[in-house]
Amino acid sequence: xxxxxxxxxxxxxxxxxIILMIIIFSCESPLILxxxxxxxxxxFITCGHSKDIKDGFKYFAPFFAVTxxxxxxxVTDGTIMLFKAFGKDFTLESLxxxxxxxxxxxxxxxxxxxxxxxxxxxxxxxxxxxxxxKSTLMMMVTFKLFPSMKNRLVTLKQIYSIRxxxxxxxxxxxxxxxxxxILSILLESSLDGAFDIGExxxxxxxxxxxxxxxxxxxFGRKDYIVTLYAFLLxxxxxxxxxxxxxxFDIYIGIDVSKFINLGAITVFIMLLMLAALILILTExxxxxxxxx
Amino acid sequence: xxxxxxxxxxxxxxxxxxxxLKDVSLEIEKGEIFLLMxxxxxxxSTLLKCISGAIPYFYGGTLWGKIEIQGKAVENMTHQERSGxxxxxxxxxxxxxLMNKVHREIAFGLENIGVEEKNIKRRVWEALQFSNIQxxxxxxxxxxxxxxxxxxxxxxxxxxxxxxxLLDEPTSQLDPSSAEEVVELIKKxxxxxxxxxxxxxxxxxxxxxxxxxIGIMKDGMLLFVGTREELYLSDxxxxxxxxxxxxxxxxxxxxxxxxxxxxETRRALGRFxxxxxxxxxxxxxxxILSIKNLYCGYGNEEILRGINLLVNxxxxxxIFGPNGAxxSTLLKSIxxxxxxxxxxxxxxxxxxxxxxxxxxxxxxxxxQNPNDYISKDTVYDELKFTLDNYGIKDDGVIDITLxxxxxxxxxxxxxxxxxxxxxxxxxxxxxxxLRPKLLLLDEPTRGLDFEAKRKLGRVxxxxxxxxxxxxxxxxxxxxxxxxxDRFGIIFNGEIVSIGTREEVLSESIYYTTEINKLLRDxxxxxxxLEQALSSVRR
Numbered sequence: 001x002x003x004x005x006x007x008x009x010x011x012x013x014x015x016x017x018i019i020l021m022i023i024i025f026s027c028e029s030p031l032i033l034x035x036x037x038x039x040x041x042x043x044f045i046t047c048g049h050s051k052d053i054k055d056g057f058k059y060f061a062p063f064f065a066v067t068x069x070x071x072x073x074x075v076t077d078g079t080i081m082l083f084k085a086f087g088k089d090f091t092l093e094s095l096x097x098x099x100x101x102x103x104x105x106x107x108x109x110x111x112x113x114x115x116x117x118x119x120x121x122x123x124x125x126x127x128x129x130x131x132x133x134k135s136t137l138m139m140m141v142t143f144k145l146f147p148s149m150k151n152r153l154v155t156l157k158q159i160y161s162i163r164x165x166x167x168x169x170x171x172x173x174x175x176x177x178x179x180x181x182i183l184s185i186l187l188e189s190s191l192d193g194a195f196d197i198g199e200x201x202x203x204x205x206x207x208x209x210x211x212x213x214x215x216x217x218x219f220g221r222k223d224y225i226v227t228l229y230a231f232l233l234x235x236x237x238x239x240x241x242x243x244x245x246x247x248f249d250i251y252i253g254i255d256v257s258k259f260i261n262l263g264a265i266t267v268f269i270m271l272l273m274l275a276a277l278i279l280i281l282t283e284x285x286x287x288x289x290x291x292x
Numbered sequence: 293x294x295x296x297x298x299x300x301x302x303x304x305x306x307x308x309x310x311x312x313l314k315d316v317s318l319e320i321e322k323g324e325i326f327l328l329m330x331x332x333x334x335x336x337s338t339l340l341k342c343i344s345g346a347i348p349y350f351y352g353g354t355l356w357g358k359i360e361i362q363g364k365a366v367e368n369m370t371h372q373e374r375s376g377x378x379x380x381x382x383x384x385x386x387x388x389x390l391m392n393k394v395h396r397e398i399a400f401g402l403e404n405i406g407v408e409e410k411n412i413k414r415r416v417w418e419a420l421q422f423s424n425i426q427x428x429x430x431x432x433x434x435x436x437x438x439x440x441x442x443x444x445x446x447x448x449x450x451x452x453x454x455x456x457x458l459l460d461e462p463t464s465q466l467d468p469s470s471a472e473e474v475v476e477l478i479k480k481x482x483x484x485x486x487x488x489x490x491x492x493x494x495x496x497x498x499x500x501x502x503x504x505x506i507g508i509m510k511d512g513m514l515l516f517v518g519t520r521e522e523l524y525l526s527d528x529x530x531x532x533x534x535x536x537x538x539x540x541x542x543x544x545x546x547x548x549x550x551x552x553x554x555x556e557t558r559r560a561l562g563r564f565x566x567x568x569x570x571x572x573x574x575x576x577x578x579x580i581l582s583i584k585n586l587y588c589g590y591g592n593e594e595i596l597r598g599i600n601l602l603v604n605x606x607x608x609x610x611i612f613g614p615n616g617a618x619x620s621t622l623l624k625s626i627x628x629x630x631x632x633x634x635x636x637x638x639x640x641x642x643x644x645x646x647x648x649x650x651x652x653x654x655x656x657x658x659x660q661n662p663n664d665y666i667s668k669d670t671v672y673d674e675l676k677f678t679l680d681n682y683g684i685k686d687d688g689v690i691d692i693t694l695x696x697x698x699x700x701x702x703x704x705x706x707x708x709x710x711x712x713x714x715x716x717x718x719x720x721x722x723x724x725x726l727r728p729k730l731l732l733l734d735e736p737t738r739g740l741d742f743e744a745k746r747k748l749g750r751v752x753x754x755x756x757x758x759x760x761x762x763x764x765x766x767x768x769x770x771x772x773x774x775x776x777d778r779f780g781i782i783f784n785g786e787i788v789s790i791g792t793r794e795e796v797l798s799e800s801i802y803y804t805t806e807i808n809k810l811l812r813d814x815x816x817x818x819x820x821l822e823q824a825l826s827s828v829r830r
Binding site: 121122123125126129140144148155156158159161162163165166188189197198199200201202203204205206207208209210211212213214 | 393656
């Protein structure tokens with residue numbers, strides 16, 4: 001049975017996502033990042049989006065390859081040498097750092113995918129329109145334009161390959177040059193599109209005064225539980241981070257106690273408990289109704 | 293007092309010296325359906341935007357004169373008041389729907405105008421029921437067809453219970469069946485809810501049936517305001533151009549009293565005989581395109597199912613079919629843009645063995661949107677761009693192509709500044725400059741007014757006479773019937789009919805011209821007004 005995470009209030013989901021984002025950006029600990037990864041896996045699998053996990057890896061692989069090459073060429077720090085070539089030392093430490101950087105990027109991608117799944121965008125628009133209408137309108141225009149731009153790009157590439165543009169040119173410079181005409185059309189059409197969407201919103205009375213809400217969501221018990229837990233998670237994380245137990249610099253030396261210690265284990269367990277918590281709170285009765 | 297009262301209205305867009313509207317005065321009564329017509333750029337849409345308040349409050353610019361709605365000047369109404377009083381529907385359904393789910397889109401406008409929360413749900417679901425689209429209420433909007441999206445947009449306007457709904461070419465992007473559904477829905481809204489309707493349209497036939505009064509605009513001025521009968525009785529040739537084809541025929545035959553319906557027109561034509569000389573299409577027997585057992589689709593979805601088609605040199609084929617039937621997919625597969633199974637041979641060369649650039653030298657393709665072909669600052673550069681990409685140094689062919697398409701005088705103009713019809717011809721020219729033997733056109737008449745269509749048709753006919761084989765996809769049966777000489781109908785990825793005008797259109801229930809439907813019991817080989825007039829015997 002697929003789980004529906006839309007039962008949480010938009011604010012709860014947004015707050016939890018921001019906390020995870022802060023941790024991903026500021027944390028180097030492999031254990032904590034693995035905890036976040038497990039949390040995402042739980043969400044994707046339980047709401048029937050397992051394919052997204054695979055899709056994420058498709059983007060992760062080339063990024064990892066590029067980061068690996070750049071990092072191993074330019075950084076020769078580290079003590080465990082894997083091999084030597086062109087007079088340079090290629091170390092295990094720089095390999096691990098490349099992996100960690102790409103892994104963080106993967107987690108950020110997963111985070112946005114997860115937000116797309118968990119947050120009902122219409123509800124979010126409705127909620128934020130009454131709090132910060134102009135920013136919401138801008139977001140709305142952006143979200144509306146991106147999918148149509150993606151389709152348009154495919155069509156334009158077809159048309160311009162018929163007009164003789166070679167998108168598979170020999171050099172990078174040639175390939176970039178080939179995209180100039182279609183990017184100018186895309187820019188013009190997205191400006192037109194943004195204007196049209198703005199006009200449609202205007203005649204529908206957007207920004208015309210106080211809004212009412214069609215489907216007002218209440219901030220219920222489950223929301224308080226998850227929000228407080230997420231708050232506790234960030235407090236604990238920051239405590240260990242400030243106390244220095246989560247500081248992790250692999251170039252100083254590979255020391256197991258640096259990434260498996262009290263701080264990292266505590267935050268890791270809390271992340272697993274966050275996953276368990278949302279599973280429990282979204283558990284359904286036999287008749288399909290939510291307990292909360 | 294008129295419900296909408298416009299007096300001495302003039303307007304110029306920001307940074308424009310010319311006025312888009314010039315001293316327009318118009319009164320529209322409560323509960324009326326008012327049809328506003330005119331050529332492209334005549335000021336119809338601008339007038340609607342003035343009534344909605346989008347001009348000047350969203351667009352800016354300078355406005356003279358006044359607009360009152362039920363005695364209250366639009367300038368004295370608040371934004372929320374205007375949005376609650378007037379609903380507006382635009383041409384492109386994609387660009388006016390802002391939410392993801394249908395029911396939330398309907399609610400969006402109600403939230404904006406501050407409808408009490410206890411009433412919103414009721415209004416949303418009642419409006420859905422009124423428009424008979426409850427079945428799609430929970431669906432994602434991006435999974436809907438164009439016609440469904442337009443009905444969602446209309447429902448969203450109805451939910452606000454406005455006093456007036458303005459529609460700016462609401463059916464111009466839809467296929468004929470979807471367009472009919474939209475017209476029916478608007479009629480129902482007007483009949484049952486008494487909402488005043490002002491509609492701007494190029495495709496007048498359906499709207500003419502249901503409107504109460506008509507306005508015709510030219511160069512920013514209101515040239516005519518009156519009833520359907522008054523327009524019918526007018527002797528002004530320009531005005532008569534806006535009559536539906538059946539009434540043009542009736543008028544040309546001297547029928548004094550306007551026949552209100554198609555049935556009445558048929559009855560009024562009873563005393564006339566129509567004899568047409570045999571006009572057999574003499575095509576070449578040399579095959580230019582051969583398609584055998586073609587299967588093609590996107591991902592796992594199969595769109596074309598076993599297509600077989602032979603096209604001879606010099607053919608001008610019009611292909612009809614509902615949206616999603618596979619018409620555009622067929623053209624794309626001919627161009628080698630999609631993977632396929634089966635065989636497509638152009639001039640004896642198998643498409644799957646050629647690169648797109650090789651195919652483009654023998655077969656040109658022009659997509660639905662002419663704006664896709666506008667990337668340079670002059671029309672001349674646009675054509676040169678294609679030639680340069682192929683390394684062709686013969687600039688003389690640019691002038692020849694521009695002259696062939698009657699746009700030579702526009703060669704130094706910015707293609708963004710020319711009309712829709714001219715832009716369509718520039719798009720065709722940018723492909724035709726490679727001198728392909730076969731030209732594939734995907735809905736080239738979409739959004740064009742009557743005159744622009746005519747010009748395009750003549751240009752295509754002349755190209756065809758000079759040796760270019762043309763396949764065009766269209767919903768415009770009248771256009772195709774006038775200019776094409778072979779016809780095909782696609783349903784569910786299969787060509788269900790292909791042949792001459794007589795073989796395909798005469799036998800068709802749906803895909804034939806209004807004139808043929810009127811006269812098929814007298815002479816089923818008559819399809820156009822010109823044919824009818826040249827064959828009439830009293």
